[in-house]
Amino acid sequence: MAPSRRPRKRRRRAEADSATAEIVKISQPVYNMPAYEITSAEGVELLHEKSLEVLSDVGIDFYDEEARAILRQHGG
DSSP states (O other): OOOOSHHHHHHHHHHHHHHHHHHHTOOOOOOOOOOOOOSOHHHHHHHHHHHHHHHHHTOOOOOOHHHHHHHHHTTO
């Protein structure tokens, strides 16, 4: 009669379970830093207005041909 393979499977399963147990013990770090408000709502609005002004005056170049094709399709 051929030897049973069950003990080998059980041993592999036990090894896999122990490896999984090691992984489970690892946890993500938790940072409890307070949220900072760098600027007010008015400051955010001013930043937005100035960024639109820069885009209007200076513009932007697209070097990627795919991006250029998409812009051309949409009238850019």
